[in-house]
Amino acid sequence: MDKNAELIRAMIRYDTGMPKQIQHFLKVYEFAHLIAVGEGIREQTRQTLETAAIVHDIGIRNSLKMYGDSDGKHQEQLGPEEARTLLQNLGYPEVQIRRVEFLVGHHHTYTDIEGDDYQILVEADFLVNLYEDGESEKAAEAVREKIFRTKTGKDICTRMFGLKPEA
Template structure:
């Protein structure tokens, strides 16, 4: 089975898992596409990209478990309960070794953690999720700029965010504030 076939099977499994919840399905499909685009642009290896794409598809897998257990799906609860749910979906899908599964689960357990971000795959997942959330959650222009300045580091993700929202670059914004 090729990696693309494995990811397609995982996408289908997650659509089934979230069956009837069209907004959540649309969300993870968009996050996956942004994560893949950024990952390719930022030069991830094939292995890194494969794991990132799987994590992007699964990143919100803990939402249903969090709602059932806690009555809400805050980021903290998603991070807590997501890895166990992800393991079930990954095992059902097949095609992931133990190291890949562990990294995917780690990313899911940190996809709302914005401090101490040192790895490309973690940062790209945060950026891709925000590219989608900035629209879906109708984040203010000020909120978008603040998130860009505090979290975004990937050149391609910054460029996409600026283009999406018609924002000036970080340097132009800095120059405007100092004039």
């Protein structure tokens, strides 16, 4: 089976009974893929990004169990270990697992974003969260201005939310 499809199926099993989580990560995965292709990101980085996008919220289940919430910081704290276990079981290479652990552990941290995989994961997550959280046009504009860096991500954000083009 295709590697991403295999991982998606494993995440669907992990998120059993949590359709919102499953629909969320599938959308983030597709936007991440679209942005990476639009930006001409090299294959290896795109693979790492897509892997991270599929598992990025894996900390939520344990965060709900331990803290009763899905706070971003709790997710960042609990996610990497869960991601490692899942990816190791599927035979992912160690170097990729390490980067995915880092990305899972930082995907709610918006200072010092370094690397195309990190930047695009954050943009893809915002594209989905702005919609799922019913944020205003103003909020979407602010995020586009402050967080988004890629041309493709900005374009998708502008069109999807019907924003004015950037000044």
